Structures are given as structure tokens and as C-alpha cells.
Amino acid sequence: QKEVEQNSGPLSVPEGAIASLNCTYSDRGSQSFFWYRQYSGKSPELIMFIYSNGDKEDGRFTAQLNKASQYVSLLIRDSQPSDSATYLCAVDVQFYFGTGTSLTVIP
Amino acid sequence: DADVTQTPRNRITKTGKRIMLECSQTKGHDRMYWYRQDPGLGLRLIYYSFDVKDINKGEISDGYSVSRQAQAKFSLSLESAIPNQTALYFCATQQGSSYEQYFGPGTRLTVT
Numbered sequence: 001q002k003e004v005e006q007n008s009g010p011l012s013v014p015e016g017a018i019a020s021l022n023c024t025y026s027d028r029g030s031q032s033f034f035w036y037r038q039y040s041g042k043s044p045e046l047i048m049f050i051y052s053n054g055d056k057e058d059g060r061f062t063a064q065l066n067k068a069s070q071y072v073s074l075l076i077r078d079s080q081p082s083d084s085a086t087y088l089c090a091v092d093v094q095f096y097f098g099t100g101t102s103l104t105v106i107p
Numbered sequence: 108d109a110d111v112t113q114t115p116r117n118r119i120t121k122t123g124k125r126i127m128l129e130c131s132q133t134k135g136h137d138r139m140y141w142y143r144q145d146p147g148l149g150l151r152l153i154y155y156s157f158d159v160k161d162i163n164k165g166e167i168s169d170g171y172s173v174s175r176q177a178q179a180k181f182s183l184s185l186e187s188a189i190p191n192q193t194a195l196y197f198c199a200t201q202q203g204s205s206y207e208q209y210f211g212p213g214t215r216l217t218v219t
Contacts, residue, residue, distance in 0.1 A: 008147070032206065034206070034208075042212075043197055043210035043211060043212055043213055044150070044197075044210050045210070046206075046208060049206045088149065088150065090150075095152055095155075095165070095166075096152075096166075097142075097149045097150040097151070098149055099147060099148060099149035100149055
């Protein structure tokens with residue numbers, strides 16, 4: 001059974017700050033990693049995926065992968081109130097999801 | 108029109124009843140998935156299908172069955188509903204050559 005762990009939060013950051021979300025996984029053989037955003041009452045939407053060690057940037061979002069330490073993180077720069085949502089980490093073609101971290105950006 | 112639709116959107120049923128949740132997609136994707144979401148437990152995979160002739164159990168398939176009637180349709184059945192199947196159910200689609208997965212709007216199921 002593969003495990004994907006996230007801090008459930010809630011995580012609160014002021015507007016304009018950097019939000020850092022973390023995820024660890026149990027299977028060292030995992031190859032692909034995904035970050036989804038889910039607004040309250042809505043369905044998840046993919047915001048980033050990463051499969052190579054290091055950083056991957058897309059606009060204000062940066063995904064970081066460290067396979068040796070088995071963690072993947074998501075950084076949100078210049079956080080906006082519209083970023084307030086639950087962020088879900090998923091591993092291996094979306095078969096295994098973490099429980100999500102609730103983020104609130106305070107204006 | 109939405110690319111991934113789920114019917115019904117809300118359903119209340121009684122213990123022991125048979126119920127079917129339906130998912131349709133117009134994206135032309137070959138892969139389809141059923142998940143359930145419970146507070147504090149995240150999304151858990153129930154069943155997935157990589158094409159019409161391919162059906163696979165996910166992490167929590169007990170008490171559920173599925174049917175892939177066509178490339179565009181994937182149904183989830185609860186043969187005899189029980190209260191701990193009360194949850195939000197999501198269907199998702201994916202093209203096999205892509206990482207991106209698209210979710211339907213969800214079906215909120217309550218079993219009393």
C-alpha cells in the first residue's frame with residue numbers, strides 16, 4: 001500500500017508571501033508527482049506535475065522534487081486570496097492522493 | 108457543455124438499495140477513473156479503466172462495481188448501499204499519452 005502524506009493544515013499566509021506546501025511518499029519507486037488545487041465544493045484541477053529531481057517553475061508556482069528524501073513540495077510565490085483552497089498531492093499517475101493541505105491567504 | 112459530466116449530482120438513498128452513478132465525457136480520452144472523497148481522507152481510487160475492455164480495481168473497490176459501456180461512458184454501481192458509502196464521488200478522464208487528468212463536477216451521495 002503506497003502512502004502519501006500531507007500536513008492537513010490549515011496553513012495561513014499573508015497576501016504577497018510565499019506559501020510552502022509539502023508532501024512525502026512511501027514508495028521509493030514512484031515516478032510521477034502531481035499537485036492539484038481544489039476550491040471548496042469544486043472538483044480538483046491539476047496545477048503542476050513533476051517527474052525529475054529538482055525544481056519546475058510555472059508562473060507563481062514551483063514544484064520541487066527530491067527522490068532521495070521522498071518528498072515533493074509546492075511553493076506559491078506572491079500568494080493571492082484567490083489561492084485559498086485545498087492542495088492535493090498525488091503520486092504515480094494519480095492513483096494515490098494525499099489528504100490535502102488547506103491554504104488560506106489573508107488579505 | 109461540460110467535457111466531463113456526472114449524473115446525478117446529488118442523491119439520497121436508503122441502506123440496501125442499488126444505485127448507479129454515471130459518468131460521460133466528450134474529450135475522447137481513453138482512460139477513466141472513479142474516486143470517492145471523504146473529509147480528512149482525501150481522494151481514494153475505486154476503479155479505473157484504460158480502455159473499453161480494461162477494468163481494474165483501485166484501492167477501495169469492495170462494495171462497488173463498474174461498467175465501461177463505451178469509450179465515453181463509465182458507470183459506478185453500489186449493489187447494496189450502506190451508510191459508510193456516503194461520500195462525494197468523482198469521475199475523471201485522462202488521455203493515455205498525457206499526465207493531465209480532468210475531473211467531473213462530482214456526485215454527492217448520502218446513504219441513510
